[in-house]
Amino acid sequence: MIGTLRESLAASPLPRLEARLLWQRVLGVPHAWLIAHDADPLEPAQVAAYQALEARRLAGEPIAYILGVREFFGRDFQVTPAVLIPRPDTELLVECGLRAVRALRAPRVLDLGTGSGIVAVTLALERPDAQVRATDCSAEALDVARMNARVLGAKLLFSHGNWYDTELGSAGFDLIVSNPPYIDAQDAHLGRGDLRFEPAGALTDGADGLQALREIVQGAPDHLAPGGFLCVEHGWDQAAAVRSLFLRRGFADVASERDLSGIERVTRGRLPAGFS
Ligand SMILES: C[S@@+](CC[C@H](N)C(=O)[O-])C[C@H]1O[C@@H](n2cnc3c(N)ncnc32)[C@H](O)[C@@H]1O
Incomplete structure (x- = not known):
């Protein structure tokens, strides 16, 4: 049972950076927030939303399509399949x-x-x-x-x-x-x-x-x-x-x-x- 970000990151089969990026997307927060709040309790709906994204990534879908964004020349560009x-x-x-x-x-x-x-x-x-x-x-x-x-x-x-x-x-x-x-x-x-x-x-x-x-x-x-x-x-x-x-x-x-x-x-x- 995943109760906190720290537990989720420890349990994820994804590289740590990718798992963090997916959590940032689910929670709508910057990287620094994740570090400061990694022991906060997570809502079951948040865990379910994360797990859905993680499953897509584990199936091979590129992280840029899952996040819908990729940086280029210092700017964020929207990307779709x-x-x-x-x-x-x-x-x-x-x-x-x-x-x-x-x-x-x-x-x-x-x-x-x-x-x-x-x-x-x-x-x-x-x-x-x-x-x-x-x-x-x-x-x-x-x-x-x-x-x-x-x-x-x-x-x-x-x-x-x-x-x-x-x-x-x-x-x-x-x-x-x-x-x-x-x-x-x-x-x-x-x-x-x-x-x-x-x-x-x-x-x-x-x-x-x-x-x-x-x-x-x-x-x-x-x-x-x-x-x-x-x-x-x-x-x-x-x-x-x-x-x-x-x-x-x-x-x-x-x-x-x-x-x-x-x-x-x-x-x-x-x-x-x-x-x-
Ligand atoms: C390698 S992608 C480059 C996309 C973008 N310029 C980039 O650098 O990320 C090539 C693009 O050329 C477009 N393309 C392929 N054949 C084409 C054609 N005959 N006429 C016009 N565009 C074409 C594709 O739809 C695709 O968007």
Whole structure:
């Protein structure tokens, strides 16, 4: 019989951090409160609510979906099973985009495959003068992105459709960013761990993992202003192939950037001013 938080934490098969996060959600309190009140008696309804969340976690459901929130670039983003769970690696994509437009006033920015909106919303908040548009082929994902933009106070436009085949407005963009699905459809990891719960269309392009990247790189020059930048995230072993796609499409200053693990994770390039 569980009577206190201390007893519950001691009895839980979950890692201590996860059990604490679930208790914070059940009680609606910060971490410090849990420490100060770990000997307080719990209500049976609170114990039952905790046990329901614990059972979901033990069944493998990602903690971000159970809590409905994940931190990215210092802000809390709402997440649902309709969107990819934000990854820390994607902060590199945001940093790459911010560097690309740092010398521009009121840059025009396009985020392809926005998911929960982490990239577009962060760019709009870090560069309040930017005109940001975000797209996705999933209407459910766009609903989540819109909610995050509203809650975090970011101003941006959203469009629904297949990559560039959507309402983009007339302007050439100074920056296109994308973290597209890039896992090979045959990759066994898709059937393991957290990935089992994430939307398949956010993880894999249904082909060799480079198909979405090919389409994005191929279409970018038609939507970039002269001198505009394209920055894309990709898999740990795809950097050379992605650089090759950029170079064959006529991009200049092509380079890949490494994430905190030293892996080439983001590739960028600039459309030459005289591109034709
Ligand atoms: C890897 S997730 C990235 C989500 C978010 N930008 C992030 O970094 O967390 C890829 C996103 O691309 C979207 N997507 C997949 N295929 C697409 C397509 N053909 N056109 C537009 N969006 C697509 C998915 O719905 C998903 O939201």
